[in-house]
Amino acid sequence: MRDVRETMSALPADLVRLRRDPTVAQTLRSVVAATISYVVALRLSNEAAPLTAPLTALLVVQVTLYSTLTTGIRRVNAVVTGVLMAIAFSALVGLTWWSLAILLLAALVVGRFVRAGEFVVEVGISAMLVLGVTQVANTAWDRVLDTLIGAVVGLLFNVLFVPPVWVSTAGESIEGLARRMRQLILRVSEDLSAPKPVGLAAARLHEARRLDNDIAEVDASLRQAEESVRFNPRVREGLLHRVVLRTGLDTLEICTVVLRVLARTLTDLAKARREEPLFPEEIGTALEELLGHLADAVVSFAVLVTSDVSASAEMAEGRLAEDLAAATASREEVAQLLLLRIQERPRQWQLYGAVLTEIDRMLDELDMENRSQRLMEELDRSSREQREKHPRLAAFRQWTVGALPRRDRRTKRR
Structure with a gap:
């Protein structure tokens, strides 16, 4: 029953x-x-x-x-x-x-x-x-x-009977991709301070490579969402929706590539140190904490990109800022520990530096200031392409705005 x-x-x-x-x-x-x-x-x-x-x-x-x-x-x-x-x-x-x-x-x-x-x-x-x-x-x-x-x-x-707007479906796909990335980052961070078999490290590398298939599926869902807002009377700011989601997916795609490179670096490190831990216990624990904050930041970024309501967007932005701040603080600690380790034992210093560089690249991609700049550049580029593609329509819109009375223009700006 x-x-x-x-x-x-x-x-x-x-x-x-x-x-x-x-x-x-x-x-x-x-x-x-x-x-x-x-x-x-x-x-x-x-x-x-x-x-x-x-x-x-x-x-x-x-x-x-x-x-x-x-x-x-x-x-x-x-x-x-x-x-x-x-x-x-x-x-x-x-x-x-x-x-x-x-x-x-x-x-x-x-x-x-x-x-x-x-x-x-x-x-x-x-x-x-x-x-x-x-x-x-x-x-x-x-x-x-x-x-x-x-x-x-x-x-x-x-x-x-206007078809549905598939923006929310594309948003769910982007969030799903971010959560799969988070799970992979957490699995990569496991046992960093213990001897790690080369086969296990290579398996993580193959998982990172399979994320390319997920990117392709999300991209197809996003293309469908982009088409659903075109000519659709339900959507007032179709260009903004398309650009926000597209730039968000581009950022996650770059992070996916960097994550694959990070998994490759750890695999090479495992090959070079078969009988030793990848990192000393103190460095491994700090690095695991850093990757945990980075994994949370990836999900927070996806939630921010797919949030429609202002309150939800502000909450997601605050959560992303907290995750990035925690990751940055952990990154500084890891950098100091790695520097001391390299001074004591300079072997594999290139791989240690590569790990830190790849983490820095992901943090830079998720940074909110960089995203805002990239978003404005993409909006300007899309608007410029629309004007070049339809010059008469752009001229008509400009003439319409110029023909408005001064008072109406002030009202419109407000």
């Missing part, structure tokens, strides 16, 4: 998690849009089963509004081009093996010229299917109509 109650209590959380899953959202939205397009096509098309309409809607509706608009235009362009080529081609020759080859060749070439993009193959598919049916002219125009119905329904569906 207790298991049943626990299962029932967990259902709402599971439903919320499914609702926020991009795959689930994409599946439900595609099914609804395809069904609506089929119902509309039944009333407007002459075909008994206008399946081209739901097929087009199924392909047009994407997980974000931006991808739906861009994909829908290119797909309609590809299908209509193929159908029109089949209509023109059927007036000259029928369906034979050589005519089919010529039509496909021409369709694929023309698809490049009409900029069908990744849907060039659909130009040939549409032309081939229309050429192979009887009563080519009537069927071809019905296919064009069905394609337009499916595309229009798919576009209107995403415009009227």
